[in-house]
Amino acid sequence: MNAPRKLHIKSYGCQMNVYDAQRMVDTLTHENFVETANAADADLVILNTCHIREKASEKVYSELGRLREAKDDAARAGRDMKIVVAGCVAQAEGAEIVRRAPVVDVVVGPQSYHHLPELLRRARRDGRAIETEFPVVDKFSSLAPPQPAAIRARGVTSFVTVQEGCDKFCTFCVVPYTRGAEVSRSVVKIADDVRRLADNGVREITLIGQNVNAFHGTGPDGKPWPLGKLLHHLAGIEGIARLRYSTSHPCDVDDSLIAAHRDLPALMPYLHLPVQSGSDHILAAMNRKHTIAEYHRIIEKFRAARSDMAFSSDFIVGFPSETDDDFAATLALVAEIGYASAYSFKYSPRPGTPAADMQGMVDAATMDQRLAQLQELIDSRQAAFNVGCIGKTFDVLFEQTGRRAGQIVGRSAYLQPVHVMASSDIIGRVLPVTLTGLERYSFFGDLSAEPARTGSSRHNHASLTTTTGA
Numbered sequence: 001m002n003a004p005r006k007l008h009i010k011s012y013g014c015q016m017n018v019y020d021a022q023r024m025v026d027t028l029t030h031e032n033f034v035e036t037a038n039a040a041d042a043d044l045v046i047l048n049t050c051h052i053r054e055k056a057s058e059k060v061y062s063e064l065g066r067l068r069e070a071k072d073d074a075a076r077a078g079r080d081m082k083i084v085v086a087g088c089v090a091q092a093e094g095a096e097i098v099r100r101a102p103v104v105d106v107v108v109g110p111q112s113y114h115h116l117p118e119l120l121r122r123a124r125r126d127g128r129a130i131e132t133e134f135p136v137v138d139k140f141s142s143l144a145p146p147q148p149a150a151i152r153a154r155g156v157t158s159f160v161t162v163q164e165g166c167d168k169f170c171t172f173c174v175v176p177y178t179r180g181a182e183v184s185r186s187v188v189k190i191a192d193d194v195r196r197l198a199d200n201g202v203r204e205i206t207l208i209g210q211n212v213n214a215f216h217g218t219g220p221d222g223k224p225w226p227l228g229k230l231l232h233h234l235a236g237i238e239g240i241a242r243l244r245y246s247t248s249h250p251c252d253v254d255d256s257l258i259a260a261h262r263d264l265p266a267l268m269p270y271l272h273l274p275v276q277s278g279s280d281h282i283l284a285a286m287n288r289k290h291t292i293a294e295y296h297r298i299i300e301k302f303r304a305a306r307s308d309m310a311f312s313s314d315f316i317v318g319f320p321s322e323t324d325d326d327f328a329a330t331l332a333l334v335a336e337i338g339y340a341s342a343y344s345f346k347y348s349p350r351p352g353t354p355a356a357d358m359q360g361m362v363d364a365a366t367m368d369q370r371l372a373q374l375q376e377l378i379d380s381r382q383a384a385f386n387v388g389c390i391g392k393t394f395d396v397l398f399e400q401t402g403r404r405a406g407q408i409v410g411r412s413a414y415l416q417p418v419h420v421m422a423s424s425d426i427i428g429r430v431l432p433v434t435l436t437g438l439e440r441y442s443f444f445g446d447l448s449a450e451p452a453r454t455g456s457s458r459h460n461h462a463s464l465t466t467t468t469g470a
């Protein structure tokens with residue numbers, strides 16, 4: 001057998017890209033590729049790109065500039081380096097990428113990754129290959145599953161895609177155009193994936209999808225199952241200690257999901273529920289299809305189901321026509337909900353989306369000022385949430401060794417990193433830890449003899465009240 005060829009893959013953007021990158025590696029393993037951390041050494045470099053904001057797309061073109069030099073160096077050393085652009089920039093810009101960056105050999109959209117081996121062969125034969133169709137065949141059925149050794153090497157937590165695409169058409173967002181219409185995978189296939197991961201040491205699964213709670217995959221009974229029912233089913237798989245899901249749309253929260261949070265100790269009480277803006281007028285212009293009052297009611301339902309629930313969100317500042325009053329409403333909402341964490345972005349017009357043609361662009365200085373103000377508030381709320389956790393006992397899933405000798409790092413239910421001094425056999429176990437210290441966003445703690453009182457998979461109703469405004 002020939003010596004393995006080296007593959008370097010770099011992902012930008014969302015969790016889905018991280019997951020897709022792993023599936024591309026799994027598929028190319030069968031083509032005799034092994035991963036390398038160094039692009040300069042590689043025979044194949046894949047950029048798995050993101051198109052969500054302009055900055056994210058521009059990064060790809062700067063990286064391609066650097067790769068041109070690496071490819072020239074490789075050629076001088078007698079090696080042929082192939083460069084692939086995958087992901088949402090590939091989908092959105094297609095052949096335009098090759099015009100701007102002729103160094104690219106293959107352009108492949110997110111729905112066609114299972115064709116990668118064939119596209120590489122085509123590029124070798126014809127000099128270049130481009131595929132940005134939305135094929136009818138489910139790519140997941142054709143992508144190779146991970147080998148046991150690859151699963152073990154990736155650790156005790158894993159993503160599993162359950163749906164892709166989105167039918168919501170928020171006016172600012174490219175996802176419905178780059179990832180296509182909403183498609184859910186079947187329950188049986190998802191459960192098979194989760195079982196394979198659990199059998200190889202994975203303890204925590206995060207179900208991912210662009211609009212994950214729009215999930216309606218076919219169940220073993222032939223009927224469409226909502227996400228809550230899928231979560232119930234997966235919680236029964238031996239070895240799975242924790243379940244999460246991301247990213248959710250407020251309008252797709254149904255009773256089954258609320259019930260899952262009430263009934264499933266393994267379902268972590270932490271939810272990413274983006275709201276984007278605190279103003280009804282802006283939400284309508286964004287086509288978010290709900291009001292702030294409705295958002296509050298949804299949050300209350302989760303809190304009633306499980307009182308140790310905490311939330312995170314995404315926000316966009318400077319959406320066209322956003323006034324000072326609209327922005328003040330966003331600040332008020334952040335203060336009121338008391339998010340444990342949140343991401344905020346400046347509005348970035350995306351070609352082909354309705355908002356890109358809207359009147360009332362907010363000037364750059366106002367956007368900068370609003371972003372800084374919002375981030376400061378979010379940081380202070382997050383700090384308050386974290387400080388409120390000190391002295392409490394939380395369940396922690398231990399994931400890996402820490403930077404200091406003897407240290408093991410895990411995560412709480414709220415994804416906070418927690419460091420303890422312990423032996424590495426605790427990796428893969430969920431243990432109660434009393435949090436004793438906090439440095440920036442990382443906690444230090446002691447393994448505790450007492451069971452956890454909050455964020456626990458033993459499920460209780462102790463309340464986290466440190467950050468809720470009212």
Ligand code: 5AD
Pocket residue numbers: 052053172173174274276314315316345346347348349350
């Ligand atoms: N401009 C700024 N932020 C955006 N997002 C999506 N599209 C845009 C855009 N055009 C943000 C939203 C979304 C997150 C993934 O990225 O907040 O929830």
Ligand code: SF4
Pocket residue numbers: 166167168169170173174175176210211249
């Ligand atoms: Fe984009 Fe999310 Fe809106 Fe879908 S629901 S269009 S993915 S922001």
